[in-house]
Amino acid sequence: MTNLKKIMTGLLLTLALVSTTVMYAEEAPSPTPVTTVNPDVSPEILNLMVRHMSSDELFVEADGWLELLKESAKKVYDTKILVREKNVVIDAMKALDNNQTAAEEREAIQQKITVAKEEKSVILEEQTKLRAQRKTMVARLDTVLENINEKIGTDADGKELEKVLPYRHYIDTVSGISLEVTDAHSAWTTVSAWVMSDEGGIYWLINIAKFLAIIFMAMFISKLLSRGARKALEHTPSNSQLLNDFIANIIHKVVMLIGVLVALAALDVNVAPIMAMVGAAGFVVAFALQGTLSNFASGLMIMLYRPYDIGDVVDVAGIIGTVQSMTLVSTSIVTADNRLMVVPNNSIWGNIITNVTHSDTRRVDMTFGIGYDDNIEQAQKVMEQILSEHPLVLKDPAPTIKVNELADSSVNFICRPWVKTADYWTVFWEVTRTVKERFDEEGISIPYPQSDLHIIQQNAQIEKPENEHNKTTYTKKSHDTLDIKEMNVSDDQSQ
CATH class of the missing domain: 3.30.70.100 (Alpha-Beta Plaits)
Incomplete structure (x- = not known):
C-alpha cells in the first residue's frame, strides 16, 4: 500500500506540473510588433528602428506591417465594390429614363443619376486616398523585408529565401492600379487622381527628375574628374599616354557606374539584388571570357611596362604600323597603306615587340x-x-x-x-x-649578277653503236663549264 501511495503521489505531482506548464504556455503573450504603433513613420526612421533587431524580431514586425497592409488593401477593394454598385444603380436609372415618357419623371431620374455620380466621385476620391495609404504600408513592409534579407541572406542566385517570398507575393498581388476600362468616368478619375497624388504621378515625376538630375550630375563630375586626372598625369613623364588614357577612362566609368546606381535607387529600384546577381554571375562570365581576360592582363602589362605608346611605329604580331589607340583588350594599329588592324593584346605581349620610333x-x-x-x-x-x-x-x-x-x-x-x-x-x-x-x-658601275659559260670541246672517237639509237651524255661541271664527255652517232651520220 505504501508503494502504491508513492506512485499515485508522483503521478499527481507530474500531472500538476504538466498542467501548470501548459497553462503558462497558453497564457504567455505572443510577441507583438513595436514599429506599427505609428503607421506614418518614414522609411528612414523605420530602417533605424529595426536595424538592431534579429531575424525573428524582424519577422514579427513584418507580420505587423502585413496586417496593416491587408487592412489598407481591404478598404481599397471595398471602395471598388461600392463604385461598381453605384455603376449598377446609374445604369438602371439610365435604362428607366429611356423608357419614361413623362418629363417630370425623367427630370427626377436625372437628378437621381446626378446624385449617384456625385456619390461615386466621392468614393473614387476616397479610393485614391486609400491607395496612397496602401502604398505607404507597402513601402514600410518593404523596408522591413530588406532588413530581413540582410540578416538571413539570399540564395546563390541572389534571390530571396522562401521565408520572404510570401510577403513579396502578397505585395505584388495587392499593389498597383487596376482600371475599369468599361467605366470611362472611373478610369479617368482614377488616372487623374493618381497623377495629381503625392504617392502617384507627382511622386514618380519627382523621382524621374531626380534620376535625370543624378545622371547629368554624374556625367559632369565624371568628365571633370577624368579631365583633371588626365592633366595631372601629363605632368608625370614616367607614365605613358596609354596609361594616362586608361586611368582617365576608368575614373570616368567608375563615376558613371556609381551615378547610375544612385539614380536607380532614386527610382525606388532595389539595386542590392542586381549587385548580388552580378557577383554570382562573375564566375560564369570569367570562365566564358578566358581569352578576353588574358587580353585584359596583357593590356595591363603593356600599360605598366610601356613598350610602346600612342603614335609610335611598332612591329608586333607580324604587323608594322602606327599605334592609334589601345584598350585593355586590343591595340589598334594603322598600317602604312592606311589599314586599321585591331590586334589582341595577348598576341602582342606574348611575342617580340619592336618599337621603331622609340628613340629620337x-x-x-x-x-x-x-x-x-x-x-x-x-x-x-x-x-x-x-x-x-x-x-x-x-x-x-x-x-x-x-x-x-x-x-x-x-x-x-x-x-x-x-x-x-x-x-x-x-x-x-x-x-x-x-x-x-x-x-x-x-663612271662607276653598279654591277648586277652575271655568269660566264665556257664550252670545252674534246676529240670524239666515232664508233658504231651497239644499238640503233643515238647516245649522247652531257656532264655539267662546276664554274659554269659544259663538258662533252662522250659522243656516239649512228651509221648514217658517220657516212
Whole structure:
C-alpha cells in the first residue's frame, strides 16, 4: 500500500506540473510588433528602428506591417465594390429614363443619376486616398523585408529565401492600379487622381527628375574628374599616354557606374539584388571570357611596362604600323597603306615587340656595290660627299662608309648615316637615288649578277653503236663549264 501511495503521489505531482506548464504556455503573450504603433513613420526612421533587431524580431514586425497592409488593401477593394454598385444603380436609372415618357419623371431620374455620380466621385476620391495609404504600408513592409534579407541572406542566385517570398507575393498581388476600362468616368478619375497624388504621378515625376538630375550630375563630375586626372598625369613623364588614357577612362566609368546606381535607387529600384546577381554571375562570365581576360592582363602589362605608346611605329604580331589607340583588350594599329588592324593584346605581349620610333634618332642601313674594276677610293669619296651635303643626315654620330663584302659580282659598301627618326625614309630614298646618279656621272658601275659559260670541246672517237639509237651524255661541271664527255652517232651520220 505504501508503494502504491508513492506512485499515485508522483503521478499527481507530474500531472500538476504538466498542467501548470501548459497553462503558462497558453497564457504567455505572443510577441507583438513595436514599429506599427505609428503607421506614418518614414522609411528612414523605420530602417533605424529595426536595424538592431534579429531575424525573428524582424519577422514579427513584418507580420505587423502585413496586417496593416491587408487592412489598407481591404478598404481599397471595398471602395471598388461600392463604385461598381453605384455603376449598377446609374445604369438602371439610365435604362428607366429611356423608357419614361413623362418629363417630370425623367427630370427626377436625372437628378437621381446626378446624385449617384456625385456619390461615386466621392468614393473614387476616397479610393485614391486609400491607395496612397496602401502604398505607404507597402513601402514600410518593404523596408522591413530588406532588413530581413540582410540578416538571413539570399540564395546563390541572389534571390530571396522562401521565408520572404510570401510577403513579396502578397505585395505584388495587392499593389498597383487596376482600371475599369468599361467605366470611362472611373478610369479617368482614377488616372487623374493618381497623377495629381503625392504617392502617384507627382511622386514618380519627382523621382524621374531626380534620376535625370543624378545622371547629368554624374556625367559632369565624371568628365571633370577624368579631365583633371588626365592633366595631372601629363605632368608625370614616367607614365605613358596609354596609361594616362586608361586611368582617365576608368575614373570616368567608375563615376558613371556609381551615378547610375544612385539614380536607380532614386527610382525606388532595389539595386542590392542586381549587385548580388552580378557577383554570382562573375564566375560564369570569367570562365566564358578566358581569352578576353588574358587580353585584359596583357593590356595591363603593356600599360605598366610601356613598350610602346600612342603614335609610335611598332612591329608586333607580324604587323608594322602606327599605334592609334589601345584598350585593355586590343591595340589598334594603322598600317602604312592606311589599314586599321585591331590586334589582341595577348598576341602582342606574348611575342617580340619592336618599337621603331622609340628613340629620337635612327641609323639608316644601306648597301651599295661597285664593279671589281672600279676605284674603291673614288666610290667611297662620292658616298661621303653625298652624305655630308645632305641636310637631314646628322653629323653626330658620324656616318659609316666601309667596304663590307667581296661578293660574286660586286664589291659591296655599307653606308650607314644617322638621322632623326621622322626623316628615316626620306634619307633612305634620296640617298639611294643620289648615289645612282653620282655613280653614273663618275663612271662607276653598279654591277648586277652575271655568269660566264665556257664550252670545252674534246676529240670524239666515232664508233658504231651497239644499238640503233643515238647516245649522247652531257656532264655539267662546276664554274659554269659544259663538258662533252662522250659522243656516239649512228651509221648514217658517220657516212
